[in-house]
Amino acid sequence: MAADPGVSFVTRAPEKQPDLAAAPHTARPKVWIEGVMKSYSSKAVDNLLALRDVNLQVRPGEFISLLGPSGCGKTTLLKIIAGLVPFDSGRVDIDRDPVTEPSSKVAMVFQNFGLFPWRTVRGNVEFGLEAAGVPGKLRRETAEEYINLVGLGRFSNSHPSQLSGGMQQRVGLARALAVRPEILLMDEPFGALDAHTRELLQFEMLSILQKTQATIILVTHSVDEALVLSDRIAVFSPSPGHIMEVLDVDLPHPRDAAVKSLPRYAAMRQHIWDALRPVAKKDDAS
Numbered sequence: 341m342a343a344d345p346g347v348s349f350v351t352r353a354p355e356k357q358p359d360l361a362a363a364p365h366t367a368r369p370k371v372w373i374e375g376v377m378k379s380y381s382s383k384a385v386d387n388l389l390a391l392r393d394v395n396l397q398v399r400p401g402e403f404i405s406l407l408g409p410s411g412c413g414k415t416t417l418l419k420i421i422a423g424l425v426p427f428d429s430g431r432v433d434i435d436r437d438p439v440t441e442p443s444s445k446v447a448m449v450f451q452n453f454g455l456f457p458w459r460t461v462r463g464n465v466e467f468g469l470e471a472a473g474v475p476g477k478l479r480r481e482t483a484e485e486y487i488n489l490v491g492l493g494r495f496s497n498s499h500p501s502q503l504s505g506g507m508q509q510r511v512g513l514a515r516a517l518a519v520r521p522e523i524l525l526m527d528e529p530f531g532a533l534d535a536h537t538r539e540l541l542q543f544e545m546l547s548i549l550q551k552t553q554a555t556i557i558l559v560t561h562s563v564d565e566a567l568v569l570s571d572r573i574a575v576f577s578p579s580p581g582h583i584m585e586v587l588d589v590d591l592p593h594p595r596d597a598a599v600k601s602l603p604r605y606a607a608m609r610q611h612i613w614d615a616l617r618p619v620a621k622k623d624d625a626s
């Protein structure tokens with residue numbers, strides 16, 4: 341990888357981790373991913389290796405982005421953390437418990453919004469609370485709280501088809517946050533939006549998420565999105581996905597559009613592009 345002259349970064353390769361039992365309690369990561377291998381077999385392709393020896397520790401309360409080219413296994417890793425997809429070998433723990441099935445600690449926001457078209461905004465936000473057995477009055481109050489948090493108070497009774505893409509994505513975010521997840525997984529949540537809406541929603545989401553304590557793992561193709569939002573960025577190799585580098589994003593908080601004009605931002609952006617360069621010719625990273 342080409343180095344940036346005169347610029348140093350606190351980066352590290354995601355090494356094998358020390359023995360979990362030996363780590364002091366306060367140092368324990370929220371999500372512990374070690375040596376994860378994952379292959380798929382289908383009628384079309386037998387034994388396709390999707391993830392190769394993936395190692396990552398996610399700290400409590402941090403915002404980390406998974407950045408890499410199309411097909412490198414980002415969604416697969418997110419689904420493994422969510423307990424939706426099994427893996428071949430390695431370990432994935434949340435709070436020291438091995439992930440074997442979906443957990444109530446985890447909520448997910450999808451790229452295509454994943455809203456129920458027949459439900460209102462309130463009905464969609466209440467969905468996860470219903471599944472969790474939250475009784476009616478508390479469910480409605482909680483849903484309203486999070487609908488207000490994402491600025492859609494006037495639209496509680498609207499259906500998704502009556503909302504813009506950005507508004508629908510905010511409903512998806514409210515639905516995920518309403519169950520008060522400890523870990524929020526987001527798979528390219530802005531992917532379906534135009535560039536302008538995408539940028540506005542990124543900063544809006546940042547201020548919303550600062551009001552929660554959740555640990556956030558975001559999948560994105562966009563270097564800028566990762567830089568603006570993250571505390572750290574895990575950069576993936578092309579398929580089979582392997583984390584090549586973990587980068588500390590030491591840009592000042594709170595962040596707004598002005599952060600992009602900082603020399604530090606430009607240097608970090610260049611550094612990541614250099615890491616992705618062999619890949620970028622074939623991919624749409626932006």
Ligand SMILES: Nc1ncnc2c1ncn2[C@@H]1O[C@H](COP(=O)(O)OP(=O)(O)OP(=O)(O)O)[C@@H](O)[C@H]1O
Nearest residue numbers: 380381382390409410411412413414415416417579
């Ligand atoms: N259910 C599945 N069955 C078979 N192969 C799969 C399945 N899901 C993913 N794959 C394969 O695993 C690899 C990684 O896919 P994945 O969706 O995790 O990549 P990604 O990094 O999220 O890509 P993108 O950025 O395009 O969303 C790809 O080669 C894909 O074809």
Ligand SMILES: [Mg+2]
Nearest residue numbers: 414415416527
């Ligand atoms: Mg994906």
